Amino acid sequence: MPKTINPFLVTDQSKLGKFHIKAMLITGMGVLSDGYGLSSVAVILPIILTSLGGEVTGITTSFLSAAPLMGMIVGSLLFGYLGNSGRKKYYGIDVTLMTIATLLSAVSTNIWFLIITRFFFGIGAGADYVLSPTILGEHCNAKDRGKLMSAGFGLSWTMGAIFAVLVAMACAALGLSSELTWRITLGVGALPAASVIYLRRDLPETPRFLARVQGNTQEAAEVVAVETNQNTAKLNVKQDYQSVRYYLQREKAAIIKASLLWFLADIAGYSTELYGPSLIAKGLGLSSTSFSLLTHVLFSIPSAILAVFLIDTLGRNKLQALGAFLAGFALIGFSMLGTSAGVMIQFIMFGAFSFFDNLGPGSVVQAGITGIEIASTKARSIVQAITVTAGRCGAILTAFVFPSLFKYFGETASMWFLIAILFILTIASIVLLPEAKNRSLEDCAQEVIGQEEPLIKTL
Structure with a gap:
């Protein structure tokens, strides 16, 4: 195999700086909006149905x-394809779509108009799930x-969910x-998305895209200088003339694996996120807002913070x-103890599930990391779109299957379904x-550049 070298050594070896934090905040706002959007409906679902029927x-x-x-799914596939002609080119359109659709959903006059506006919100969110991780990762x-x-x-995402509960x-x-x-x-929910529309247009194109896809090494070097806070004279990276199809074929096995992982993770995660505040909370005798707020503040936020410290030391795998x-063992405890153990103990067991599910899948594959790290620059946005789509398919499946399981087989059977998924995900x-x-x-x-000389010269 040809020697694989790092064409952006100066970027990869740079210290964490202001640019990285700024990029994280700007890109993260879209996912915060998505967390708000999905969680807000889950929290206020009973009163929406009372108002509009169902x-x-x-x-x-x-x-x-x-x-x-x-x-x-529509948004991720569309903007995954478009993103291959420029990450920044379409950045800002995603949050604009989310803002408009969110405002329209708030004035819905019937349930089907609300469903349609939520669909268009999803197009913007899907675009964001492709563009934001790709841009930040690069x-x-x-x-x-x-x-x-x-x-x-x-x-x-979790911060967005908490924001939604607090507003309600x-x-x-x-x-x-x-x-x-x-x-x-x-x-x-339109506020966080609208707040970064301008900032996103101001975020520079990634040097990897500029150099490897466009062949614009001069501009790429200027961006590297901003990222690393140093003067850059020249970036010696060759443009990639391979086709996207070549990389999709070469990375096919890795794409399938990453897609399966996100598919399984979303089945488990979205079952409780979408229906926990309405179905599980009812069994515990809690209001949807109290259940959601307590779960996220006491369990999801601490686990997400812990994951930030562990992911680069313990590792993704x-x-x-x-x-x-x-998370699977916590759900076993939740299911087997039942109400006989008392509401507090049962809630703690469910909270433990939320803690570990967010610590693991929620902070790795569901955070969009895997698709970014397995793909070559030339195909990265498309690969990310494929993995996002797989995850959404798992979430859609749970949106239709979980309430039916709950309705016809009860809470215990529904929990054992999720337990099985979590243990399969563990092995996978x-x-x-x-x-x-x-x-x-x-x-x-394993992106081979075919370049052996020093890749960057600094003044």
Whole structure:
């Protein structure tokens, strides 16, 4: 095999700096908006259905939950293809779509109009799931790429979910009507997306795309200088003239593995995220807002923060496998103890599931890291789109299957279904997930540049 070298050594060996933090915050806002959007509907689902019609376990509810996920498939595939002609070129369109669709959803007059607006919200979110991780990943240094992406996407999603709960609780505390509450809660979701529309257009194109895809080494060198806070005279990286199809064929096995991992992770994660506040909370005698707030603040946030510190030391493979395994055992405890152990103990067991699921899959494959690290620059946005689509397929499946399982077979059977998925995910993570900690993107993807001379000259 040809020698694989690192054409962006100066970027990968740079220290964590202001540029990296800024890029993380700007890219993470889209995922925060997605976390807000999906969680807000889950929290206020009962009052939406009271206002517009339907039942929690009905088919319209499944469509309402699945609509943004279906839109994400469209958005990810479309912008995955477009992103191959420029990451920055289409950046900002994603959050603009999310902003407009969110505002329209807040003025819905019937359930199907709401479903349609949620679908278009999903198109923007799907675009963001491709563009944001690709851009952040290509800007990161090797040592901190895991923690930056885990914080930017895994932690940001949870922060968005908490924001949604707080808005809903604030509306209730102010004594607003149920209808006004759900409309305001949905509408406020436009704020985080709208806040970064301008900033995203100002974020520079990635040097990897500029040099390897466009052959613009001069501009790439200028961006590297900004990333690393040093003067750069010349970046000696050859343009890649291979076809995208060549890389998709070469990386086919890795793409299938990453897609399967995200598919399984979303089945387990979205089952409880979409229906926990309405179905599981009811069994515990808690309101949807209290259940969601307590779960995220006490368990999801601490685990997301812990993941930021572990992902570049323990590694992606071990962190995800350990998280999925312990999440499965926590659900066993939740299911077997039942209400006989008391509401507090049962809630703690469910919280433990949320903690470990977010620590592992939620901070690794669901944070969009894997698709970025397995793909060559020329095909990276398309590979990311494929893995995102696989994850959304798992989430869509759970949107339709989980409420039916709950309705016809009860909570215990539903939990054992998720337990089985989590243990399959544990084994799959050990066997299929490549370890990428502290490795350059080029090394992870075995992207051969065919260049042996010093790659960068500094003034």
